[in-house]
Amino acid sequence: MTDPTERHYDREFVRTFFTTPTAVEGEDDSAKMLRSAAGLRGIKAPDVWVPDNEDATAPSMRAEGARNIVDVVSDHGADFPGEIHPRVVWHRERPSTRRRGFEQMRTIADPEGGAVEHIDGFVIPEVGDIDDWKKADEAITIVEHEHGLDEGSLSMSVIVESGEAELAMGDLREEVGKPSNNLERMFLLVDGEVDYTKDMRAMTPTGELPPWPELRHNTSRGASAAGLVAVDGPYDDIRDVEGYRQRMRDNRAKGMTGIWSLTPEQVEVANTAPLPPETGSWLLDVGGREVELDADGGRQVYDGDDLSLSETGDGYVLRAGGDERELSEEELREELLDRTSYVPSMNDIVDSMEEFEAAKEAGKGAIAMTQSATLEIDGVTVDLSKDRMWDEATYQAAQTPITLFQDVYEHRPDQHDELAEKYGSDVVERATNVGD
Template sequence: MTTDPTARHYDREFVRTFFTSPTAVEGGDDSAKMLRSAARLRGMEAPDVWVPDNEDATAPSMREQGVENVVEVVSEHGADFPGEIHPRVVWHRDDPATRYAGFRQMLAMADPDGGAVDHLDGFVIPEVGDIDDWKKADEALTRVETEHGLDPGSLSMSVIIESGEAELAMGDIREEAGKPSNNLERLFLLVDGEVDYTKDMRGMTPTGELPPWPELRHNTSRGASAAGLIAVDGPFDDIRDVAGYRERMTENRAKGMTGIWSLTPGQVVEANTEPLPPASGYWLLDDGEGEGELRAEDERWVYDGDALGLEETGDGYVLRVDGREQELNADDLREELLRRAAYVPSMADMVDSMAEFEAAKEAGKGAIAMTRAATVEIDGVPVDIEADRMWDEATYQAAKTPIDLFQDVYEHRPDQHDALADRYGREVVERATELG
C-alpha cells in the first residue's frame, strides 16, 4: 500500500458518469427491477461508475430488501457490466446509529458467500463530516475487508461532499492519507451533493432553486487534484434541459471536473459523450451578444446572426457592431475578426497537432509554430483569417488532456470502441491511442 496520497491505487484517471439506481422499489413483482435494468446497460448508455443507491434513492422501509437485491443482481450481472460498481450506503456524520447501519449494509453486500463482492469496486459514503468522520468510514471498510478476508484497501471509498465540514475536510486529505493509522489511500471519488450542501449552508434563492455553488465545484476539483482523486459534480435535476446539462459540463471541465452525476440513461449518454473531443472542428465568432458557432459551407464559415454586419467599400470595409460602424482596411478587419474568432479543434485536429509536435521534438526542436486558417463570411463578404500558435512542451501537455481522457475511455470501456470508431473513424482512433 503506497504512502503517497497523490498516487492512484486504481486504474482510472477519468470518470465521466456517476449513475444512481434505487436498490428496491415498492409495488410490482420485482423490487429489483431498476437494478436489473441498469445492470444491462451497455455502450454509451452504460456509466463509468454505477451506484446502486441504498440511501436517498431508496425508501427507508425498502433498504433491507435493497441490500439483498444488490447482492443478487450484482452477483448475477456484475461480471458483464462494463463500468465500475460502487453501491451507496447510509451514513451520517452526526448519527452513530446510521453509521453502524451503513457498516452493516457494506458487510452484507461484501459477503463472499453472496458472490457480489467479486464485482464490487467500492462503496459511496454520503453525508460525511470532518476528516475524523472520513476515517470512521475508512475504518468501517477496513473492518469489512478484515471480517471477510479481503485484501486491505481492495474496496475503494468515495464520499459525497454535502456539508461545510466535508468541504473543509478535503484540505486535510494530503496530510492524513498514508498515515499508518488509516487506509485513506482507498479514496476514489469526491462527489458534490448540492442539495444537502444547500440545506447545510442554509442557502436560499428567490425561486427556491438550488444555488449554482461554483465555489464548491472549484474546491472539490482542487481537493481531488491535490490528493490524486477524481472530482464529480452533483445531480442536474432538470432531466429535460439537455442544453443546460451540457452547459454545466462545459463549465465544470474548465475547472478540471470531468465527471457529473447522471439521473437517467439519457443523461449518461450526454455525459459520456460531451467531454470527448468533437468529431468535426468548427469556428466560433463573438458578435457582441455571445459566441456562436459558424456554419460550414463550401470551405467557408458563414455567420448567420444579426448582431454583426459587414459591407465592402471601394477602399476598405464597414463593420457594424451593436449599431455602431467601424471603417477598417483589410488588415484591421482581419485583426478584428481574429480577435472575435476561436477554433474548436476536432479529434483529428488534436491528433495531427500533437503528432506534428512529437515529430518536431524527436528532431530536436523545442518549439514550433502551427497555423490555423479559415475564410469567414459575413453578409456575403468573405474574409481570410490566419493565426499562428507556438507549441512547446507546456502547450503539448495542456493540449494532451482531451487525448488522455480518450485513451482512458478506450482502455477501460471496450464496449464503447465501436461507438468511438463510428464517431471519429478507425484511423483517427488508432492514431489517438498511440500518442504520447
C-alpha cells in the same frame, strides 16, 4: 508516507456517476430498476454505477435493497462494463445511521452472496470532518477483515454535502497514507449540492439551488491535490439537455470531468460531452456570446443579424449592435481574428501532437501551428490566419483530452465500436498511440 497524488486505481477519469434505486416499493420485482441498469452497455452505460441504497431508496426498503444489490450484482456484475460502487447510508452526526451503513456494507460484501467480486467500492454520503472520513474507512476495513478480503480492495468515495466535508478535503492530502488509516482507498469526491445547500442554510428567491461554483472548484482542487477524481452533483432538470451540457463545459474548465447522471439519457450525454468533437468548428464572438459558424464550401459563414459587414470603395464597414466602424482590410482582419476561435477536432489534436512529437525528435523545442479559415459575413469574405506557438507546456495541455480518450478506450472496450464509428478507425488508432 505514501505520496497522496499517486493513484491507487486504474481509472484517471470518470465521466458518469449513475445512481439507481435498489428497491422499488409496490412492485412485483422490487429490484427491477437495478436489473435494468445492470443491462446497460456501450455509450449508455456509465463509468461508475451506483446502486443507491440511501436517498434514492425509501428507508423502509433499504434492508431489501441491500439484498437486491447482492442478487443483481452476483448475477450480472461480471458482464457490467463500468465500475460498481453501491451507496450506503451514513451520517456524520448519527451513530445509529453509521451503524446501519456498516451493516449494509457487511451484507453486500459477504462473499457467500457472490456480489463482492464484482464490486469496486462503496460510496459514503453525508460525511463530516476528516475524523468522520476515517470512521467510514475503518468500517470498510473491518468489513474486509471479517470477510477475508484483501485490505484496501474496496475503494471509498464520499459525497461532499456539508461545510465540514468541504473543509475536510483540505486535510485529505496530509492524512492519506498515514499508518493509522487506510484512506489511500479513496477514489471519488462527489458534490451533493442539495444537502450542501441545506447545510449552508442558503436561500434563493425562486427556491432553486444556488450554482455553487466555489464548491465545484474546491472539490476539483481537493481531488487534484490528493490524486483523486472529482465528480459534480446531480442536474435535476433532466429535460434541459443544453443546460446539462453547459454545466459540464463549466466543470471541465475547472478540471472536473465527471458528473452525476440521473437517467440513461443523461449518461449518454455525459459520456460523449468530454470527448473531443469529430469535426472542428469556428466560433465567432457576437455581442459577448460565441456563435458556431456554418461550414459551407470551404467558408465559415455567419448567418445571424447581430453582426453585419459591407465593402466600401477603400475598406469595410462593420456593424455590431449599435456600433458602426469603418475599417481597412488589415484592421478588419485583426478585429475578426480577435473575435474568432477554433475548436479542434480529435483528428486536429492528434495531427498537432504528432507534428510536435516529430519536431522534438528533430531537436526543436517549439514550433508554430497555423490555423486558417475564410470567414463570410453578408456575402463578404475575409481570409484569416493565426499562428500558435507549441512548446512542451502547450503539448502537455493538449494531451489532456487525448489522455481522457485513451482512458476511456482502455477501460470501456464495450464502447470501441461506437468510438470507431464516431471518429473513424484510423483516427482512433492514432489517438490511442500518440502522447508520452
